[in-house]
Amino acid sequence: MSSIRMDGILSPLVISIIAFAVGYQAHSLLSTRASPSLLTPTDSSSKPKSKSKNDTKSVTSSSGSGTDTESDAEDTAAALSSDLTSTKFSSSEEMKLVLVVNDELKMTKGKIAAQAGHATLACALTLKEANPRLFRAWQNQGQPKIALRCANTEELEILAAQARSLNLCARTIRDAGRTQVAPGSKTTVGIGPGPARIINTVTGKLKLL
Secondary structure, eight states: HHHHHHHHHHHHHHHHHHHHHHHHHHHHHHHHHGGGGSSSSSOOSSSSOOOOOHHHHHHHHHOOOOOOOOHHHHHHHHHHTTTTTTOOOOOSSSSEEEEEEEEEOOOOHHHHHHHHHHHHHHHHHHHHHHHHHHHHHHHHTTTTTTEEEEEEEHHHHHHHHHHHTTOOOEEEEBBBOOOSOOTTOOEEEEEEEHHHHHHHHHHHTEEEO
């Protein structure tokens, strides 16, 4: 009688355990097959996207500012005609680079920023090659820059000539004329980097931009 009762209890219990085990294994197997992406990501968004021709065109058209390459070569030669190695200075004295913008051209803020960038790079590269010690003195002080303005192209040219007569690096930027100004327009002159006491004799009377 007791064995019959035990059989009656054990049989459903064993069946339940077996059913649970089989169900669990089946669920695991089906989940793996149904979700291969969990093991091997195939989402196209994870792959780097190549730029289309339209994307390239939009990038090119947005960068409207450029310099006149031929004029750049001439200006480099003019800058190097000064004896940039003869500047006497102390590494502890104030250094700076002055960027003078041609106010006559009435350029937008964005255009001015681009032209100032051209001038900064031109001056820095020229001085780094010609006088590495002076360049490092300016660089070690955090590369200070001052933005000023002059009345017109004539004044811009005078400032560049005065700076070169004092053996300061002076780079005049001529725009390629893609946007806002005519080709060959003298937009900015960079003076320095160099000792502030010398640069001030050239630009000290100019107003801040």
